[in-house]
Amino acid sequence: MDAIDRKILAVLQEDGRLTVTELAARVGLSVSPCHRRLRELERAKIIRGYRAIVDPEAVGLPFQALVFVTMRQEDRDTLLGFEKAVAEIPEVVQAQRLFGDPDYLLRVLTADLAAYQRLEDDHLATLPGIQRLTSTLVMKQVVGSRPVLGPGR
Known part of the structure; x- marks a missing residue:
């Protein structure tokens, strides 16, 4: 990838x-x-797709929580089962496996605190292999959906 490919990526991330x-x-x-060049970037999976960035509040999902998950057991089958189950929960818009403790970070969007509480009680707390869930409520989005490549990179 050269400077022109990087410029193509930077421009496309903006529009x-x-x-x-x-x-x-x-x-x-x-x-x-x-x-x-564009087709090659797509073929090489450097460009993984195109999508709209949707304002969660505008679609009735203003409540955001970060959920830290500590696993009770970390064998391969348990982790794969947990990851598969998390991928099926639509309110989880991002899930990352971490090194150290906690084991996972989930970003969850819901309509309000009551909806989040139901989600945690009915779905998150029942996921396989969980020892502990720790939730932090997002007060304000400071940086979001920042392009991977942009000016200066």
Whole structure:
């Protein structure tokens, strides 16, 4: 990947709806080479997809919690079962396995505290292998959906 590929990625992260013609103009290429580079970035899975960034509050999900999960047991089958179950909970919009303690970090969106409490009681607390859940409520989003590549990177 060279500087032009990085520029293509930076521009697309700011506006993923650009046409190839518009993208080519912004990165200083003609359409054909830009299109070839774009397809190669997609083929190599550097660009994993295109999507809209949706404001959770605007769709009725203003309540956000970060849930730290400590596992009781960490054998392969338990971890795979936990990860599969977490992936099936739509309110979990991000899940990361961590080194050290805690073992996982989940980002959860719900309508309000009562909805979160029901989710924790009915789903999160019943996930396989859990020893402890620790929830932290998000007061304010300071940085979110920042591009991976942008000016200065």
